[in-house]
Amino acid sequence: MDKDRQSATLHWVWRDALDSLRLLGRRAWLALLGIAVGCAAIIALINIGHNAAVESINAFKGLGTNTLVASFRPGPENLATAPMTLNGPALTATLPEIQHAAPLTLYSSHPHHAGTSMDAAIVGTSPELLPILELQVTQGRFLSDFDRESTYAVVGSRVAQDLGLMPGNWLQIAGYLFEVIGIIASQPRNPLLPVTPDDSVFVPIEGMRRLLSAPQIGNIVARVHDSAPLARVADDMTTYLERTFENREVDVQIPKLLIEGIAHQASTFTYLLAGMGGISLLVGGVGVMNVMFMNVIERRREIGVRLALGARARDIRNLFLFEAIVLSVTGALLGAALGLGAAYAFVRFSGWAFNLSVLSLPLGILCSLGVGLFFGLYPALTASRLPPVSALRDD
């Protein structure tokens, strides 16, 4: 028999499927809605999760990825005599992977200027802090090696604003007058750093003795060369510091690992959200199956007539499968638009910058298509297996 002659053209099949969907009316809309909402849920939840992750990681990004923070564990009182300052050049000479290292000594105080005062952290440090924290000087200059014995101060943006400071003004800290020589641009708060640049007043670490009777280094921040292995350098730095500052225990933290941990946590959260979206998509898929089954049952007679007129089992299967495809494709596209809109609205409402998760679109759309097809296939196969005689029987 001539096999090629008998096959329904694609055009006819599509038209047929579209026609019958139009006549399914409200139930087709419900199935469409199920798929669309499922797809929208996946895309929206992935994007919200992604943006939450980006936002939380951004908070730590300022520290860079090749920074180390050393802190001295509080030793037994009295016995612990940490050095007052750090020999930066000696450290970088011993550990060539370290580009810069700067000590930090913190002291809380109420600096005064022109009758106003505020709570601020007085940070004794060295000029290397500028490149390590990537601080930007907006006015004046940062501390230099020649300022060690001077009563100079560089203030953070909030301190400058609240006290109305300009370079050349005098700032009174605990009875000493410091000359403001520079103002630092505002930087986002970084929880991994012991200092908040905006609320700090930076003074030469050598001058901390004016403010504290026994100043001790609290932390050392260091910037490592880009290619250096962070973990090994951190170990070397611990050894070096423990040898240099005898009797003190040192903890060197690697912010990069912390950031990676946070990123990992954030992506776990994203998976969780995507899983929730997947469940709602599955529910939508069951809706499609429900609608398609009702469709097959209601059109049993039509299936019989088509079989009598010469439709093959596969023609019947295609008819119902194409209806499921039309539902899935329309639903997936509608859902993608809806999901993106919802995620955008949520992200903007939360005050974050919207950052599209590129993978979410193909993932959401493909999942929806897959679910729609999977749940549409079974009713279509059922329809194609109806024996012509029983499909034609009048009930």
Add this chain to the structure above:
Amino acid sequence: MKPLIAMEGVCKSYASAGWDLDVFDEAALSIQHGERCAIVGPSGAGKSTLLHLLGLLDTPDKGRLLFNGCDISTTTSDQRAQLRNQCLGFIFQNFHLLPRLTALENVALPLFYRGLSRAAAHQRAYEQLERVGLDERMLHRPASLSGGQCQRVAIARALVGAPALILADEPTGNLDSATTEDVLHLLLQLNREEGVTLVVVTHDTGLAQRLDRCFHVQNGKVTEKPHHWDMAHG
């Protein structure tokens, strides 16, 4: 001459409510090209089952069913679909038109399964509608046509594929006497002019008497009755 369709020793039973209901037991018949046949018998005797077997919608459990010399038990369901599409035309008591398609699209439907282009299919469907006198109603849907008009659309649909055999299941069962005459006249005219073989299942004695042969279905057998035989005795 080779018969168009022949049954030899056909058995067919259905499982119904836990029972195996024997509809046919060693039934036989033979129909030549161009003949006009009636199938009569009491309700539930198996007239429709016989029509389904002749229409290749069902296959015998035992025995041979030959269509144009080809043994149906050796065909695949796709091949039977193709035979139905190209050699057979069905007319049903309830018309079985698809409600959402227009008259023209309903008539064109069998051609759709032949892979004809839309324009060619619609052209041929239009010719058939013209022949049954419904060309002016080709864009109406079945709901807006009368019973007689629906059956004429169904006849056009059965004819559009230029079949060798038309199988009609109580084609006038749902029609009044005037339209019954119309439809019957149309079927007989087709047989005369085109040599289409007609097989009509009917309760109507008058209709059966206007056909050449009359097969009686009863007790699992198919027997041919001469025309003078009074069906009231059956």
